[in-house]
Amino acid sequence: MNGAVPGHALTLERLTKRYGGFTAVVDASLTVEQGQFLTLLGPSGSGKTTILMMIAGFVAPSEGRILLDGRDITVLPPEKREFGMVFQGYALFPHMTVAENIAFPLRVRGLARADRDARVRATLDLVQLTQFAERRPTQLSGGQQQRVALARALVFDPALLLLDEPLSALDKKLRAELQEELKTLHRRIGRTFVNVTHDQEEAMSLSDRVAILNHGKLVQMGGPVELYERPRTRFVADFLGKSNMISARVAEARQGGAVLTAGGTRLVQAMDGARAGEAVLLSLRPERITVLTAGETAENVVDGRIASAAFLGAGHSVTVETADLGRLRVTIPTWQASVAPEEGVPLRLGWSADAAAPVADDEDA
Amino acid sequence: MRERVRSPEGGGGEATEHRRRESAAPSSKAARASGNAGWWMLILPAFLLMTGFYIAPILQVLAISVTEPTVGLDNYERLLTNAGVQRAIVTTLRIGIITTAIALFLGYALSYVIALASPRAQRWWLLGVLVPLWISVLVRAFAWVTLLRRQGLVNEGLRSLGAIDAPLELVWNEFGIVVGMVHYMVPYAVLPMLASMREIDPRLLAAARGLGASRFTAFSRIFLPLSTPGLIAAGVLVFIFSLGFYITPAILGGGKTLMAAEWIKIQILDIVRWGMGTMLATVLVVAILVTLAIFSRVVNLKRVFGAGA
Ligand SMILES: Nc1ncnc2c1ncn2[C@@H]1O[C@H](COP(=O)(O)OP(=O)(O)O)[C@@H](O)[C@H]1O
Ligand SMILES: [Mg+2]
Numbered sequence: 001m002n003g004a005v006p007g008h009a010l011t012l013e014r015l016t017k018r019y020g021g022f023t024a025v026v027d028a029s030l031t032v033e034q035g036q037f038l039t040l041l042g043p044s045g046s047g048k049t050t051i052l053m054m055i056a057g058f059v060a061p062s063e064g065r066i067l068l069d070g071r072d073i074t075v076l077p078p079e080k081r082e083f084g085m086v087f088q089g090y091a092l093f094p095h096m097t098v099a100e101n102i103a104f105p106l107r108v109r110g111l112a113r114a115d116r117d118a119r120v121r122a123t124l125d126l127v128q129l130t131q132f133a134e135r136r137p138t139q140l141s142g143g144q145q146q147r148v149a150l151a152r153a154l155v156f157d158p159a160l161l162l163l164d165e166p167l168s169a170l171d172k173k174l175r176a177e178l179q180e181e182l183k184t185l186h187r188r189i190g191r192t193f194v195n196v197t198h199d200q201e202e203a204m205s206l207s208d209r210v211a212i213l214n215h216g217k218l219v220q221m222g223g224p225v226e227l228y229e230r231p232r233t234r235f236v237a238d239f240l241g242k243s244n245m246i247s248a249r250v251a252e253a254r255q256g257g258a259v260l261t262a263g264g265t266r267l268v269q270a271m272d273g274a275r276a277g278e279a280v281l282l283s284l285r286p287e288r289i290t291v292l293t294a295g296e297t298a299e300n301v302v303d304g305r306i307a308s309a310a311f312l313g314a315g316h317s318v319t320v321e322t323a324d325l326g327r328l329r330v331t332i333p334t335w336q337a338s339v340a341p342e343e344g345v346p347l348r349l350g351w352s353a354d355a356a357a358p359v360a361d362d363e364d365a
Numbered sequence: 366m367r368e369r370v371r372s373p374e375g376g377g378g379e380a381t382e383h384r385r386r387e388s389a390a391p392s393s394k395a396a397r398a399s400g401n402a403g404w405w406m407l408i409l410p411a412f413l414l415m416t417g418f419y420i421a422p423i424l425q426v427l428a429i430s431v432t433e434p435t436v437g438l439d440n441y442e443r444l445l446t447n448a449g450v451q452r453a454i455v456t457t458l459r460i461g462i463i464t465t466a467i468a469l470f471l472g473y474a475l476s477y478v479i480a481l482a483s484p485r486a487q488r489w490w491l492l493g494v495l496v497p498l499w500i501s502v503l504v505r506a507f508a509w510v511t512l513l514r515r516q517g518l519v520n521e522g523l524r525s526l527g528a529i530d531a532p533l534e535l536v537w538n539e540f541g542i543v544v545g546m547v548h549y550m551v552p553y554a555v556l557p558m559l560a561s562m563r564e565i566d567p568r569l570l571a572a573a574r575g576l577g578a579s580r581f582t583a584f585s586r587i588f589l590p591l592s593t594p595g596l597i598a599a600g601v602l603v604f605i606f607s608l609g610f611y612i613t614p615a616i617l618g619g620g621k622t623l624m625a626a627e628w629i630k631i632q633i634l635d636i637v638r639w640g641m642g643t644m645l646a647t648v649l650v651v652a653i654l655v656t657l658a659i660f661s662r663v664v665n666l667k668r669v670f671g672a673g674a
Contacts, residue, residue: 056575078574091572095590104586105576156577 007035007192008069008159010055015064017050017216024050028064028218030211032194037186039195041203042213043239048196049088051213052164055194057081068159079108084153088164090145092137098148099124099133105156123155126185143174150182154189163195167202179205200240204228212236219362228285233362237283244289244328246282246356250274257353263324267300270354281361286317286331288355291347298350304328309341316341320349423650426643433640440644450645453628460539460614460624461607464546468603471547472554473596477588479555480562491559494552502549506616509545510536513617537619545613550606554599561595562588601660605653625649 010032017025025047032038040048053059055066057078066074073081084105093101099120106116124130127147137145146166153161166182167175183206186193197203203210204224211221212235220232231237234245248260248267258274260267260282269282292298304322316332318341330349332341341347430440443450479490497505512518513535520532535541565588573583611626618624623631625645632642 058571058575078571079577079579082577083575085572085575087568087572087575089566089568091566091568093569093573093587104573104578108573108576108578108582108586152576 007033007190009034010160010192010194011067011070012051012055013065013067015051015054015066016062017047017054017059018062024216025054025061026216028213028216030218030221032192032209035190035192037183037193037195037206037208039197039203039207039210040213041197041200041210041239044198046213047216048198048213049164050216052162052194052196055160056083056085056162082156082158083160083162084156084158085162086146086149086153086164086166089169090137090149092145092148092152094137097134097136098129098140101137101148102152102155105152109156119155123151126154127151142170143178146170146178147181150185154191158191161191161193163193165197166195168197168199175202182206204240212239214239214362230357231283231359233360234281234283235362237357237359242286242329244284244286244325246284246325248280248282250276250278250280252276265302265322265324268353269300269356269358271358281359282356283359284328284351284356286329289328289330289349289351291330291332291336292350296350299353300351300355302328302349304347304349306341306343306345306347308343311340318347320347322349427647429639430643430647433638433643440640441648443641443644444648447641450628450641453623453625453645454648456539456622457608457625460542460546460622461604463543464550464607465600465604467543467547468550468554469596469600472551472599472603473558473592475551476555476558476562476592476595479559480565481567494555497548498552502612503616505548506545506613509541509548509617513541513544536617537621539618539622541617541619542614542622542624545617546607546610549610549613550603553606554603557598557602558592558595561598562592565591597660597663601656605656608649608653 012028012030015025015028016023028047028051030038040051042048050059054061057073057076057080061074064074065072068081093104096104102123103116103120106119111119120133121130124133127150129144129147129151132140132144132148137148140148146169150166153163167178170178179202186206195203195206204227207224209221210224210227212219212227214235220227220236222230227236228240231240231243237243237245246262246267248262248269250258251261251266252259253274253276256272257268257270258280260269260280267282269280271280274280290298292301302322302325304320307319307321307327309316309318311334313334315334316337318330318332320328320330322328328349330347431438433440444454475490475494479487479494482490510517514520515532515534517535519535520529523529524532535544569587569591570583573587574580578586609626610624611630614622614624615627618627629642629645632638632645
């Protein structure tokens with residue numbers, strides 16, 4: 001199945017899935033390149049599992065096509081696709097030992113016993129479970145079960161590895177550990193991974209590319225940094241971390257930017273294709289705002305007063321009440337705060353013209 | 366309730382149930398006795414009732430079998446010498462095994478369909494399985510006679526289709542008995558099997574297929590082994606029930622095929638040989654207890670029957 005290139009490219013073309021009158025996935029198109037780690041990220045019920053099940057072949061798309069290296073596999077049954085899959089909850093076979101679970105895909109492919117044993121041993125080694133080979137899945141911890149599921153999905157050299165919320169059943173500390181392991185594993189074996197999660201931190205830290213879903217629609221796809229810094233919609237900005245939303249109007253369009261007004265405040269903002277009079281929604285990350293000291297200035301300056309403050313260790317999270325922009329959330333790194341921020345203290349805030357990103361307002365979509 | 370007591374099949378069923386409880390009791394008794402003594406007061410009335418109405422008569426049966434007509438094991442010796450009783454036992458075992466095999470096969474297929482159906486469909490299927498249990502065994506046996514006799518619906522239907530020239534002998538023989546008994550036993554086979562199939566996570570089957578198994582392999586490697594405890598439980602249950610059938614063989618066998626229960630009845634009521642009748646009755650009870658004892662070593666008895674109820 002696998003030639004010189006270990007990974008395979010997967011393309012979804014205008015995939016739609018309807019259940020009766022309800023549409024679970026709408027017109028989703030995307031491409032995962034060879035060896036890439038793609039994560040489908042979205043809140044619960046956004047259609048992530050449905051897309052993954054269509055890729056795996058368990059759910060037939062209502063419309064659209066699925067291509068593997070350009071070959072149409074839309075109607076291929078799951079057992080012919082050669083994809084490894086880690087199910088939500090792992091779905092380990094309870095009547096088989098760890099080694100038998102991992103040997104299962106090789107057994108159904110009719111591999112000779114010696115060959116099978118060697119591959120199982122190598123894979124047990126890869127996920128560091130060698131000493132648990134003869135245990136039953138119920139005798140393992142959650143993290144170990146997750147690794148068995150991973151080993152079982154990888155042992156037959158699948159064209160693609162599909163993971164449905166592989167870490168969400170684990171506690172926070174273990175999750176961080178296994179995230180690291182998963183990332184290392186991906187780098188080491190160079191396969192194409194498609195992961196599903198509702199945890200934005202997991203998505204950002206693991207993936208080469210993230211596809212954000214909401215109500216069955218693919219809202220935006222890109223690298224983690226691009227998505228965080230340049231969200232295209234309000235939903236993406238809100239879902240990936242915290243963001244200040246600023247409603248403004250274009251007063252004057254310029255080359256590559258615009259002058260905006262929000263109440264009596266003038267803002268300069270880098271953007272394309274602004275038209276005078278048009279309403280604009282900006283997403284401004286709390287850490288892109290700086291507190292200006294006397295005499296300091298910035299492209300955008302706003303005065304305010306601290307409404308509340310919380311110390312978070314690495315920094316202070318401060319909410320500042322402003323006259324025209326409402327409440328702005330600001331993150332001040334601990335080393336920059338000369339005195340502890342307190343309620344009622346006046347502050348001057350500043351940010352550059354490219355700090356904020358104009359977004360479409362899709363919140364009630 | 367009265368209906369069940371009057372019909373020996375129902376009676377046989379209840380008797381088996383009592384035996385089950387009895388044999389399941391020792392382990393739970395030990396656990397509970399250490400818990401609190403007040404609990405014992407709660408089960409005391411049930412215990413007295415069981416002793417009075419169930420254990421005492423059984424002991425009496427045992428007593429008669431070693432005292433009539435003379436004191437000793439003469440009656441039991443006949444097990445080795447009397448062709449009549451041997452024939453009755455062999456017939457009972459043969460029909461019991463055939464019935465169990467067919468009821469298990471049909472019941473397994475039915476349970477499989479039910480277990481994988483949508484919750485709504487499951488309720489209807491289950492109703493369909495359980496309704497026959499509420500129909501008197503007499504009514505069901507006579508219904509089979511009307512269907513299977515020489516001028517019955519089946520023979521007439523086949524004849525009008527030109528499939529046969531002369532009517533088939535479908536009733537008043539072992540075939541008829543097996544049909545009636547299988548029909549009676551299928552719901553009892555379905556319940557324990559369905560209970561164990563319902564505990565199987567359907568995602569395991571999807572996982573198997575995703576890992577490269579065909580539908581058939583997913584069934585044989587995953588579903589079948591996981592449903593085996595239910596299959597064994599159903600097998601034991603059905604087999605034990607089949608040993609005690611009376612009305613169904615009496616009506617559908619037409620008096621030509623004698624099974625143990627009817628043979629006992631003939632001994633006691635027709636030729637008044639109480640010793641022989643009670644001897645075979647005792648043998649039956651012992652056989653059932655031994656089956657259960659072996660079975661309880663293999664599978665957790667209480668869990669299996671508890672889940673089936
Ligand atoms: N078999 C199904 N029948 C009807 N609706 C379904 C079915 N499977 C999923 N859905 C619906 O499709 C939507 C998306 O589900 P899913 O893909 O599981 O979401 P996610 O994995 O993102 O939480 C949900 O609203 C869910 O109720
Ligand atoms: Mg899901």
